[in-house]
Amino acid sequence: ATPLAMIRGGGAAAERGILMRSADAFQVFGHIDTVVLDKTGTLTQGAPRVTTVVTAPGRDERELLRLAAAVEDLSEHPLGRAIVAKAEDHGVDIADVDDFSALVGEGVRGSVDGHRVVVGKTGLAASAGGLGELARHAADLEARAHTVVVVLVDDALWGVLAIADPIRSEAADTVATLRERGIDPVMLTGDNERTATAVAEQVGITTVHAGVRPDGKAERVRTLQTAGHRVAMVGDGINDAPALMQADIGIAIGAGTDIAIESSDVILVGHRLMAVAEAFDVAADSYRRTK
Numbered sequence: 001a002t003p004l005a006m007i008r009g010g011g012a013a014a015e016r017g018i019l020m021r022s023a024d025a026f027q028v029f030g031h032i033d034t035v036v037l038d039k040t041g042t043l044t045q046g047a048p049r050v051t052t053v054v055t056a057p058g059r060d061e062r063e064l065l066r067l068a069a070a071v072e073d074l075s076e077h078p079l080g081r082a083i084v085a086k087a088e089d090h091g092v093d094i095a096d097v098d099d100f101s102a103l104v105g106e107g108v109r110g111s112v113d114g115h116r117v118v119v120g121k122t123g124l125a126a127s128a129g130g131l132g133e134l135a136r137h138a139a140d141l142e143a144r145a146h147t148v149v150v151v152l153v154d155d156a157l158w159g160v161l162a163i164a165d166p167i168r169s170e171a172a173d174t175v176a177t178l179r180e181r182g183i184d185p186v187m188l189t190g191d192n193e194r195t196a197t198a199v200a201e202q203v204g205i206t207t208v209h210a211g212v213r214p215d216g217k218a219e220r221v222r223t224l225q226t227a228g229h230r231v232a233m234v235g236d237g238i239n240d241a242p243a244l245m246q247a248d249i250g251i252a253i254g255a256g257t258d259i260a261i262e263s264s265d266v267i268l269v270g271h272r273l274m275a276v277a278e279a280f281d282v283a284a285d286s287y288r289r290t291k
């Protein structure tokens with residue numbers, strides 16, 4: 001790992017849980033006009049829980065959870081951990097998986113007891129003929145800020161799981177504080193439009209880009225830069241790494257996957273979203289002092 005730069009102002013920043021990995025970051029903050037925020041794990045706590053299981057006709061809820069949890073047990077995604085926890089609540093044993101693969105920004109797949117299991121975004125159900133009568137349930141849940149994932153077994157839709165990830169308590173204040181400083185907050189997420197919009201409304205963000213794939217996140221940042229903006233990106237996951245690198249300043253938050261941290265200029269070790277806004281103050285103070 002890169003040694004943390006010991007620089008002027010670094011002390012004040014560190015007290016607030018803000019670690020600057022490069023001395024340049026302080027100066028760049030003064031030029032930033034747009035802050036792009038990932039949703040899951042950044043604006044939300046990244047501590048999701050399965051709230052609802054809806055099975056397709058004739059499918060058993062417990063068996064659905066058993067198959068889904070087996071595959072998700074190998075995933076690093078917070079949604080995966082939520083699904084495993086739900087299955088364990090039901091007393092399900094975690095089965096072995098063959099041929100596991102992570103569909104980054106989409107879901108996971110693997111083979112359990114000879115069954116091909118896929119868990120992930122609702123669009124994956126297209127190959128099984130769509131959501132059918134579960135579509136209305138899914139839409140209702142998404143409008144209430146839940147993330148809905150499908151469980152497919154041997155190419156048949158077995159059901160959907162609704163997952164709620166509480167919004168960070170300081171998210172709305174952070175967004176408001178950024179706005180007061182003339183900075184434009186933008187949400188960027190791999191999650192679907194309805195869920196994304198529901199979360200955005202609750203935190204006061206009006207510009208939302210949903211359904212964005214991991215390479216698409218970096219592309220969005222680049223588009224903003226090409227339009228003349230200076231962009232800070234805040235994210236926590238593997239899927240955010242390319243965008244964190246592309247941004248003028250990459251800020252890693254939360255438990256933060258190693259790859260997100262490696263790709264960032266600033267690390268919020270205190271896990272406080274408000275530190276994003278505070279970083280602008282600390283940077284301005286220390287830059288003023290060095291001039």
Ligand code: ADP
Pocket residue numbers: 038039040041072075076077079080104105106107108119120121122147148149188189190191192214237239
């Ligand atoms: P975000 O950009 O909000 O952090 P991701 O790009 O990580 O979201 O994920 C986008 C979407 O892909 C999720 O909302 C979910 O629908 C699906 N997904 C990703 N990983 C998994 C997983 N392990 N299990 C189920 N669904 C997943």
Ligand code: MG
Pocket residue numbers: 038039040041042235236237240
């Ligand atoms: Mg995330």
